[in-house]
Amino acid sequence: MSDGSKYIPYESRTGAESVVYFTRDLSAEGIKKAYERVNQNITGKIAIKLHTGEPKGPNIIPPSWVKEVLETEESLKNATIVETNTFYKGDRYTTEDHRKTLSVNGWDFTTVDIMDEDGTITLPVKGGKWFKEMSHGSHMTDYDSMFVLTHFKGHTMGGFGGSNKNIGIGCADGRVGKMWIHAKDGNDWGVNTEELMEKITESTKATIDYFGKHITYVNVMRNMSVSCDCEGVEAMPVVTPDVGILASTDILAVDQACVDLIYAMTEDEHRDMIERIETRHGHRQLSYMKELGMGNDRYKLIDIDNGDVEISRADAVKDLKPFVRMDPRK
Numbered sequence: 001m002s003d004g005s006k007y008i009p010y011e012s013r014t015g016a017e018s019v020v021y022f023t024r025d026l027s028a029e030g031i032k033k034a035y036e037r038v039n040q041n042i043t044g045k046i047a048i049k050l051h052t053g054e055p056k057g058p059n060i061i062p063p064s065w066v067k068e069v070l071e072t073e074e075s076l077k078n079a080t081i082v083e084t085n086t087f088y089k090g091d092r093y094t095t096e097d098h099r100k101t102l103s104v105n106g107w108d109f110t111t112v113d114i115m116d117e118d119g120t121i122t123l124p125v126k127g128g129k130w131f132k133e134m135s136h137g138s139h140m141t142d143y144d145s146m147f148v149l150t151h152f153k154g155h156t157m158g159g160f161g162g163s164n165k166n167i168g169i170g171c172a173d174g175r176v177g178k179m180w181i182h183a184k185d186g187n188d189w190g191v192n193t194e195e196l197m198e199k200i201t202e203s204t205k206a207t208i209d210y211f212g213k214h215i216t217y218v219n220v221m222r223n224m225s226v227s228c229d230c231e232g233v234e235a236m237p238v239v240t241p242d243v244g245i246l247a248s249t250d251i252l253a254v255d256q257a258c259v260d261l262i263y264a265m266t267e268d269e270h271r272d273m274i275e276r277i278e279t280r281h282g283h284r285q286l287s288y289m290k291e292l293g294m295g296n297d298r299y300k301l302i303d304i305d306n307g308d309v310e311i312s313r314a315d316a317v318k319d320l321k322p323f324v325r326m327d328p329r330k
Contacts, residue, residue, distance in 0.1 A: 004159075004194050004284025007263060007274075010298070010313075015290075017298040018250035020257045022316055023305050026222050026242055028068035033304060034247035035147065038216040039075060041249075044144025046079035049167055051151055052112065054232025055091050055104045058325070059223035061151045063106035070110060079147065081112045084137045085174030086230070087182060093174065115139040116173035123210050127292055128202040130195075135177035136207070145214035146207070148251075152219040152258045154226030154236075154273055157189075157196060159282020160262075161228050162255035163217040164289060167207045168200035177203065197284035205292055208251060217254045218247045221261065223323075226276040240273050241265070241320035252295030256286050257313075264313040269320060 021037040023030050053060035070076050085098055092098040095117045102112050115137025122133040123140075148163045155161040158169075172178045181199045184190030191199060208215055221243035227235035243261055248254035259277065262270050277283065290297050303311045 004197055004281030004287070005278045007278070007283060008287070008297070010260065013297050015298055016296050017300055018248060018253035018296045019302060020246055020248045020250075020253050020299045021302050021304050022244055022246050022311070024244040025305065026220070026244060028065040028072075030245045031065060031069050031149070031218060031220070032073050034218050034245045035069070035073065035216070037304065038218070038247045038249050039147070041213045042075065042145040042147055042216055043214065045142065046076065047082040047113070047140070047143040047146045048076070048079050048149055049082050049146055049170055050149040051166060051170060051229045052081070052083055052102055052107050053105050053229045055101050057105065057229050057232040057235065059151065059153065059225055059235060059238065060105065060229050061149065061220050061222075063109065066149070067109045076147070080143075081107065081110060082115050082139070082143070083112055084116045084170060084172065085114060087174055087178035087188070088230075113139055115171070116175070120173045120176055123206040125202045125206045126209055128205065130199050131180065131202045131206075134203045134206040135173050135180065136171050137173045140171060140207070141210070146211050148215065148217045150217065150219045151223070151229060152221045153224045153228065154276040155228045155280070155282070156231065157192060157280060158200060158228075158285065159277040159280035160259060160273075160285075162219055162258055162285075163251050164201060164204050164255050164285050168204035171207045172203050193281040194284045197281060198288050201285055201288045201292065201294070204251070205294060208294065213249075216247070216249050217251050218245060219254050219258050220245050221258055224273065226272050238323045238325070241269055241323050243317060243320065248299070250295040250299070252286060252289040252297055253299040255289075256297045257299055257301060259283075259286065260313050261317050264317045265320065
């Protein structure tokens with residue numbers, strides 16, 4: 001088993017390479033450009049899984065960006081944002097309170113499907129060692145495709161929150177699935193380090209096996225606190241500079257590329273984020289995805305801002321500007 005506290009350098013990895021697209025354009029247009037490179041199999045009734053955040057959380061993907069994407073991206077005009085209720089008691093614990101929080105945070109421009117509002121459904125976890133099945137919101141199987149739109153950031157328990165965390169935790173229902181992932185020996189939050197990373201990943205595998213080729217991933221590297229968006233206004237201050245947007249049809253490749261870009265930053269830029277990832281053994285998310293055959297940790301990074309040339313990770317994070325707080329509603 002890989003030690004989740006240790007970073008695996010690119011040159012030490014083996015296997016095939018996937019394609020990860022990269023743009024520095026942090027805007028609605030940037031999301032569209034990235035999505036259009038990886039949406040070939042996003043058809044039928046489309047779910048957009050994103051983290052809509054706790055009340056007034058300052059770091060979420062701006063709702064105004066998502067609104068613009070839904071209004072101007074032809075293939076997403078009938079898509080539905082999907083969420084699930086939380087396992088922890090707070091402002092998204094019940095469907096009623098969750099809907100109030102959606103309004104507070106600016107998501108009331110559209111209908112958000114809280115997938116566990118009407119109960120749960122279980123889907124198989126193929127090849128898992130912790131789970132044979134995972135409990136999800138019952139509405140998830142109403143959709144033909146899923147667009148996983150993720151705010152990449154740190155995470156208090158997971159080390160980092162990328163596409164894997166977005167759907168591994170975010171598609172598990174609030175009472176059963178999330179409990180299976182987090183609770184142990186009478187402690188609601190008794191699972192951590194490697195076991196937590198593996199359980200999150202197995203939950204993700206149930207979702208991506210269900211959708212097959214009809215799932216795709218866009219990670220937004222902006223407002224990257226070491227805290228998750230579930231911490232809302234209590235999130236730690238952001239000290240890591242904004243980077244850009246990455247997209248792939250390979251969940252492991254896109255999350256690995258984001259982590260690699262963090263490691264390619266200067267010491268001052270990445271110190272806090274690396275400390276968070278390594279102390280929580282977050283790298284186990286990546287190595288376990290590879291062990292379960294969920295994707296490749298090697299990839300070509302394609303710069304869509306500059307004629308689709310392949311670029312190095314160092315070039316992608318060259319001359320980053322220090323983080324400046326922006327209004328999250330814009």
